[in-house]
């Protein structure tokens with residue numbers, strides 16, 4: 001692992017002791033898995049193979065992916081997909097419903113038009129955006145569970161699962177680690193596996209920290225990638241897991257004429273969401289839920305996002321605003337360490 005990456009990882013997650021970990025590029029990001037007990041190559045291979053498999057199924061950039069096939073067939077024909085692809089699309093639509101379409105898996109045409117972080121990134125013309133806006137309606141996604149098919153009714157429509165796939169992959173990695181642990185003939189001193197799954201900052205901690213202290217997960221400063229604003233302290237039991245997922249303006253963006261264009265879009269106007277938020281961090285047990293929610297709440301903004309948070313159990317949220325104020329919703333142990341920011345009372 002490059003030294004710089006290791007430094008970021010260790011600063012994001014307060015760990016001092018020797019650990020075994022493995023880093024690979026996957027799902028368009030840097031994925032690091034740290035296993036405390038079962039650091040055997042086979043387990044790492046199993047996890048990374050699953051991550052690559054999810055990427056191969058759900059990436060819009062891979063031409064053989066199931067998602068690509070669905071998009072290619074838009075306006076023509078339903079496409080039969082694997083159950084897990086069907087299920088994840090169905091799950092995404094639950095969040096579309098919950099967020100009044102702020103979370104929109106049919107955002108694909110707008111994502112490709114802007115190509116933020118890609119080779120063709122640019123500010124599209126208003127006409128191009130207008131034309132794409134008619135292709136974003138989730139009512140034009142037809143799911144047929146009996147036949148396991150997905151049909152996008154209009155030519156030019158495109159699904160994009162970039163806001164949920166990493167969360168799904170983190171949950172899958174945790175499942176693989178637990179299952180491998182259950183199969184171990186001779187478990188060590190404790191009864192449960194302990195691990196950190198970090199998929200490009202989408203973090204999941206499994207079990208109790210080896211020295212029994214709380215896990216500290218750094219929350220990145222959205223205005224300075226070398227800094228954190230503070231950390232979330234997670235004190236959990238041996239068999240528990242928690243995930244910390246952030247959506248923000250800083251993960252993928254470009255600046256033109258002094259304006260920052262980032263990668264999370266409003267399907268109302270086709271532009272990067274422009275509210276007073278810099279980032280939204282969700283803390284919950286399920287990473288797919290946290291991933292979908294962080295994007296949904298970011299798009300919705302503070303008031304509507306807060307209302308959703310209050311309607312859900314076991315989920316908490318950290319809002320970071322552009323005036324460097326931080327607001328917490330729910331039960332989360334957040335420690336502010338960056339004096340440029342203020343915590344709302």
Ligand code: AMP
Pocket residue numbers: 102103104105107111160161162163164246247248251252263264265266267291294295299
């Ligand atoms: P995340 O970092 O999880 O918030 O996901 C951002 C990614 O989700 C983007 O790079 C797009 O691929 C996709 N995306 C952008 N805007 C939306 C939206 N409104 N709803 C769902 N997915 C989106």
Ligand code: MG
Pocket residue numbers: 162163164247290291292293294295
């Ligand atoms: Mg997300």
